[in-house]
Amino acid sequence: MDTVAVIGAGKIGEVLLTGLVKAGWPAGRLIATARRPERAQDLRDRLGIRVLDNLGAVGEAEVVAIAVKPQDAGVLLEELGGKIPADKLVISLCAGLPTTFFERRLQPGTPVIRVMTNTPALVDEAMTAISAGAHALPAHMALAEELFKPLGKTIRVPESQQDAVTALSGSGPAYFYFLVEAMIDAGILLGLPRQVARDLIVQTAIGSAVMLRDSGEHPVTLREAVTSPAGTTISAIRELENHGVRAALLAALEAARDRAREIAQQSEAL
Numbered sequence: 001m002d003t004v005a006v007i008g009a010g011k012i013g014e015v016l017l018t019g020l021v022k023a024g025w026p027a028g029r030l031i032a033t034a035r036r037p038e039r040a041q042d043l044r045d046r047l048g049i050r051v052l053d054n055l056g057a058v059g060e061a062e063v064v065a066i067a068v069k070p071q072d073a074g075v076l077l078e079e080l081g082g083k084i085p086a087d088k089l090v091i092s093l094c095a096g097l098p099t100t101f102f103e104r105r106l107q108p109g110t111p112v113i114r115v116m117t118n119t120p121a122l123v124d125e126a127m128t129a130i131s132a133g134a135h136a137l138p139a140h141m142a143l144a145e146e147l148f149k150p151l152g153k154t155i156r157v158p159e160s161q162q163d164a165v166t167a168l169s170g171s172g173p174a175y176f177y178f179l180v181e182a183m184i185d186a187g188i189l190l191g192l193p194r195q196v197a198r199d200l201i202v203q204t205a206i207g208s209a210v211m212l213r214d215s216g217e218h219p220v221t222l223r224e225a226v227t228s229p230a231g232t233t234i235s236a237i238r239e240l241e242n243h244g245v246r247a248a249l250l251a252a253l254e255a256a257r258d259r260a261r262e263i264a265q266q267s268e269a270l
């Protein structure tokens with residue numbers, strides 16, 4: 001089994017490491033790096049993995065996963081780019097940054113794979129999209145899938161789709177949490193105790209998600225089955241349409257996609 005180093009183990013880096021530990025990846029083959037010593041100790045204590053400095057980590061690992069903010073990737077690669085041997089696999093988790101961003105800053109020929117995962121990896125329900133850079137071979141893609149499969153589902157997409165993927169599934173959990181939060185507030189408005197409102201909405205979200213996944217039905221069909229003529233649901237749907245919720249979602253995801261593009265342009269300019 002390869003040794004994997006996660007460079008910049010913040011929120012998503014920890015999600016990846018936690019998933020790999022849970023999936024049985026030997027802790028001795030997982031390395032993290034962190035800027036703050038307290039964070040390093042916390043990762044050692046909770047995950048039982050090694051936390052090294054960036055140079056030590058890339059020296060020991062066959063796979064280098066870069067999980068810093070995209071805005072920090074340029075500085076990181078100034079430090080490390082020339083020191084990562086070209087036979088290592090570099091996996092970027094950074095939103096927006098194309099594989100060419102890394103390829104230009106690494107040794108010529110280094111295989112780079114761009115990945116967009118999401119936080120439900122913590123409960124083995126991630127959606128991870130994987131794209132090959134110019135020098136990534138089928139064996140590298142298979143290795144990336146081996147790393148992310150235990151965390152949930154994986155899909156291969158052309159890299160040109162990764163900014164859209166980021167807008168949909170990378171950021172996606174935040175939209176669902178936002179909707180759930182708003183619906184719990186609506187329960188409060190209707191006079192329910194907060195805990196009751198939470199339980200009702202969370203279980204409704206889980207049940208609806210399982211039906212979406214397992215029934216094979218189109219979401220419209222599932223919604224129509226809930227929407228009785230002259231009933232309660234259609235009154236709510238009319239308000240959602242009146243308030244432009246559908247249009248807001250289209251605009252919101254387009255804004256997320258555009259932000260990914262902007263991050264790439266700004267990072268390139270640094």
Ligand SMILES: NC(=O)C1=CN([C@@H]2O[C@H](COP(=O)(O)OP(=O)(O)OC[C@H]3O[C@@H](n4cnc5c(N)ncnc54)[C@H](O)[C@@H]3O)[C@@H](O)[C@H]2O)C=CC1
Pocket residue numbers: 007008009010011012013033034035036054067068069070072075076093094095096116117118119170171
């Ligand atoms: N949070 C999420 O749901 C998702 C995040 N991502 C991507 O993952 C990356 C990280 O995002 P988060 O985990 O949310 O951010 P974060 O800020 O929690 O983690 C980044 C970590 O990198 C560390 N870091 C920065 N420069 C470093 C350096 N030179 N050496 C070592 N460590 C360094 C920071 O101290 C921090 O702990 C971003 O590129 C983001 O686009 C991708 C998918 C989902």
Ligand SMILES: O=C(O)[C@@H]1CCC=N1
Pocket residue numbers: 095166170171
């Ligand atoms: O908000 C962000 O930029 C990151 C990328 C996808 C999810 N979180």
